[in-house]
């Protein structure tokens with residue numbers, strides 16, 4: 001029996017078609033078919049007929065592979081080129097990381113940041129950015145860009161300035177002498193950083209004009225609090241967030257260096 005099977009298999013396996021296709025797998029399939037056919041008491045003629053049929057299908061598959069081979073090679077080439085370009089991109093990215101600048105906040109208090117010319121250049125990559133003409137740091141979290149600096153915190157209400165947004169937009173007559181905050185996005189050329197009063201971090205659910213505390217952030221009322229916030233409240237909250245992030249980075253840097 002082994003001898004007969006060997007002869008049959010040799011006939012098909014010796015064909016280059018079989019060898020070019022995934023021959024080992026097909027070899028196994030043919031072997032199983034022979035065993036099944038013989039165990040079903042079929043005559044050898046029937047077995048050979050079945051194998052002939054399989055051989056024809058294998059030839060078809062092989063022809064198909066020959067047809068698509070140039071396409072596969074072309075795709076492989078494109079992928080290699082893509083890999084190469086990724087490598088370039090990665091090295092450029094690493095280069096950028098090396099090109100961080102040390103930005104002075106005050107005296108020896110500095111933060112490393114990537115310098116860019118505009119907020120739209122702030123990438124969502126976990127890095128801290130700095131825009132010189134605004135004198136603002138910026139970060140991009142989940143597509144939202146926060147920008148600002150570390151402002152002053154007034155512990156009393158005397159001579160407070162740059163706490164609230166200026167209502168006059170670019171038409172403000174006082175320009176750099178205005179006591180209200182000129183967001184560089186709305187006031188091109190401004191290098192203002194928003195300031196805060198000490199109670200800006202105190203949460204209250206009282207909505208009143210005299211209230212200077214936070215009215216957002218309490219989990220149990222977060223949905224309704226959001227609906228009651230004015231545009232000023234929201235701008236202040238975003239700027240305060242950036243203030244706190246920068247303070248945390250400075251604190252970490254100072255602590256790490258000790």
Ligand SMILES: [Zn+2]
Pocket residue numbers: 166167168172173174175178179180182
């Ligand atoms: Zn103004």
